[in-house]
Amino acid sequence: MRRFQIIERIRDHKKAWDVVIIGGGATGAGCALDAASRGFETLLLERADFGKGTSSRSTKLIHGGVRYLAQGNISLVRESLRERGLLLENAPDFVKKLEFTVPCYSRFEKFYYGIGLKLYDLLSGKLRFGRSRFLSKDETLERLPNIRSDGLTGGISYFDGQFDDANFLIEILKSASSNGASCLNYATVFDVSKDSNGNVNGVSFTDEESGELFEVRSQVVINAAGAFCDSIRRFSNSYAKNIIAPSQGIHLVFDSSLLSSKTALMIPKTTDGRVLFAIPFHNKTLVGTTDTAIETVSEEPAALESEIDFILQNANSYFEKDLSRADVLSFFAGIRPLVKNSARSSTKQLSRDHTIEIDNSNLLTITGGKWTTYRNMAEGAVDHAIEISNLPAKACRTKKLKIKDSRIESSGEWIAPDIQITKAEIVDAIENGFARTVEDILSRRTRLLFLDAERAVTAAKPVALIMAEILKRDAIWVEDQTSSFTDLAQSYKI
Numbered sequence: 001m002r003r004f005q006i007i008e009r010i011r012d013h014k015k016a017w018d019v020v021i022i023g024g025g026a027t028g029a030g031c032a033l034d035a036a037s038r039g040f041e042t043l044l045l046e047r048a049d050f051g052k053g054t055s056s057r058s059t060k061l062i063h064g065g066v067r068y069l070a071q072g073n074i075s076l077v078r079e080s081l082r083e084r085g086l087l088l089e090n091a092p093d094f095v096k097k098l099e100f101t102v103p104c105y106s107r108f109e110k111f112y113y114g115i116g117l118k119l120y121d122l123l124s125g126k127l128r129f130g131r132s133r134f135l136s137k138d139e140t141l142e143r144l145p146n147i148r149s150d151g152l153t154g155g156i157s158y159f160d161g162q163f164d165d166a167n168f169l170i171e172i173l174k175s176a177s178s179n180g181a182s183c184l185n186y187a188t189v190f191d192v193s194k195d196s197n198g199n200v201n202g203v204s205f206t207d208e209e210s211g212e213l214f215e216v217r218s219q220v221v222i223n224a225a226g227a228f229c230d231s232i233r234r235f236s237n238s239y240a241k242n243i244i245a246p247s248q249g250i251h252l253v254f255d256s257s258l259l260s261s262k263t264a265l266m267i268p269k270t271t272d273g274r275v276l277f278a279i280p281f282h283n284k285t286l287v288g289t290t291d292t293a294i295e296t297v298s299e300e301p302a303a304l305e306s307e308i309d310f311i312l313q314n315a316n317s318y319f320e321k322d323l324s325r326a327d328v329l330s331f332f333a334g335i336r337p338l339v340k341n342s343a344r345s346s347t348k349q350l351s352r353d354h355t356i357e358i359d360n361s362n363l364l365t366i367t368g369g370k371w372t373t374y375r376n377m378a379e380g381a382v383d384h385a386i387e388i389s390n391l392p393a394k395a396c397r398t399k400k401l402k403i404k405d406s407r408i409e410s411s412g413e414w415i416a417p418d419i420q421i422t423k424a425e426i427v428d429a430i431e432n433g434f435a436r437t438v439e440d441i442l443s444r445r446t447r448l449l450f451l452d453a454e455r456a457v458t459a460a461k462p463v464a465l466i467m468a469e470i471l472k473r474d475a476i477w478v479e480d481q482t483s484s485f486t487d488l489a490q491s492y493k494i
């Protein structure tokens with residue numbers, strides 16, 4: 001369904017929706033698919049493009065989280081491993097098994113990480129991705145030819161999952177739509193309405209393309225606005241205190257020659273005690289991430305110099321080649337919507353478990369968690385939505401619901417030399433994948449901005465021209481889109 005048809009459907013929908021969801025990241029999209037597949041009339045509103053928030057900026061892992069194992073959060077690891085297994089079964093076009101190697105520089109490290117990863121295998125039970133095993137020094141170097149070999153005693157190999165977050169998100173939304181949900185991007189919710197009992201019974205939003213204002217009614221409103229969920233909570237209760245302790249994480253992107261293999265590197269302990277990954281992704285190497293407490297949340301979070309230095313310094317202590325800022329093709333930052341816990345002092349200690357809050361006006365907020373657990377989070381949110389409303393109790397269907405890659409083959413000529421994007425891909429992203437702007441195409445439908453910011457700039461005009469033809473836009477639109485994308489791309493370049 002094209003965007004104008006979704007708007008027409010909203011305009012024609014005179015009665016209350018069953019469920020309105022605010023936020024089109026992993027959490028909101030998961031809720032839309034869950035609610036729609038139970039047969040509820042569902043509307044999802046996203047103020048920018050789907051995935052513009054954190055859900056396109058992750059490390060791209062579908063994982064139990066070995067780090068949470070080290071923190072002793074067994075229940076989160078077990079839940080994540082179960083969801084990881086379900087995702088491989090239900091979305092094999094997107095979720096791929098990936099071998100990780102942990103290089104060890106002492107016998108103790110080998111023993112310690114080896115035992116930890118055996119426990120990780122055990123916790124995944126029948127849904128295991130592969131057995132972890134001890135590697136000799138030669139086997140480790142075979143997998144990671146570019147790491148420092150001095151003092152290397154061997155390594156551990158284990159398996160986890162990998163995916164393209166932004167593209168998977170679009171397929172979840174397509175699946176929600178084919179189950180009857182209406183999913184609208186560039187639609188900013190600016191208020192909630194209440195009934196005579198003081199319960200939230202709808203939202204007001206602006207169509208950012210036309211400026212038109214809408215008021216819709218709903219049995220339940222789900223706030224899935226991620227790191228921005230506190231501002232939505234205050235639409236319902238202006239005195240609500242923040243529950244989010246935002247934490248930023250960045251990634252640096254290097255040429256694929258950095259890893260020179262299909263195996264990922266896991267650095268188990270960086271100078272701040274976190275793990276760091278170097279992962280093959282779309283023929284590049286992604287290195288990250290950091291965990292930096294921040295004061296304010298923004299749509300385009302900026303990487304701190306200290307975060308860039310941190311990643312370079314820690315990567316350089318493992319790779320033979322000395323990496324510098326000049327080697328960075330692109331970098332991007334995302335914000336974790338961590339839920340506050342007054343007993344803990346730093347964001348890296350805060351739990352990645354999710355939280356469901358129902359305020360006095362029945363606004364349901366779901367936040368925290370991980371991409372990996374989006375399905376389970378959505379199931380919990382919709383179960384609670386049923387409890388607090390007159391919606392009929394209908395069972396969740398997503399445990400077995402398949403999500404396939406429905407994008408068309410990217411056949412045909414590239415749109416410009418060295419830009420491996422075809423016109424057919426752009427047309428499909430507009431007609432079937434909700435894309436509205438050059439940024440949507442270059443950041444989240446293709447991942448060029450995240451992979452190589454300089455090259456993405458050269459693609460902006462050719463993409464804008466094709467989009468203008470399909471969306472019936474004029475030359476001014478082409479110029480505006482090209483220049484605003486070019487400006488944005490500066491913040492992805494060092």
Ligand SMILES: Cc1cc2nc3c(=O)[nH]c(=O)nc-3n(C[C@H](O)[C@H](O)[C@H](O)COP(=O)(O)OP(=O)(O)OC[C@H]3O[C@@H](n4cnc5c(N)ncnc54)[C@H](O)[C@@H]3O)c2cc1C
Pocket residue numbers: 022023024025026027028045046047048049050051052053054055056057058059060061062063187188189190224225226227228232247248249250289290333334335336337367368369370371372373
């Ligand atoms: C650096 C980093 C790496 C990570 N790596 C992984 C990983 O490898 N694996 C994993 O499982 N998890 C990972 N995570 C966690 C995961 O990415 C997040 O938990 C998840 O993406 C959060 O999704 P969300 O939908 O809650 O938030 P978001 O994706 O931020 O979505 C919220 C949406 O709400 C919208 N919104 C806000 N206000 C309004 C409004 N007024 N009206 C309408 N819409 C609004 C925003 O525009 C946004 O798109 C990582 C997180 C970070 C920061």
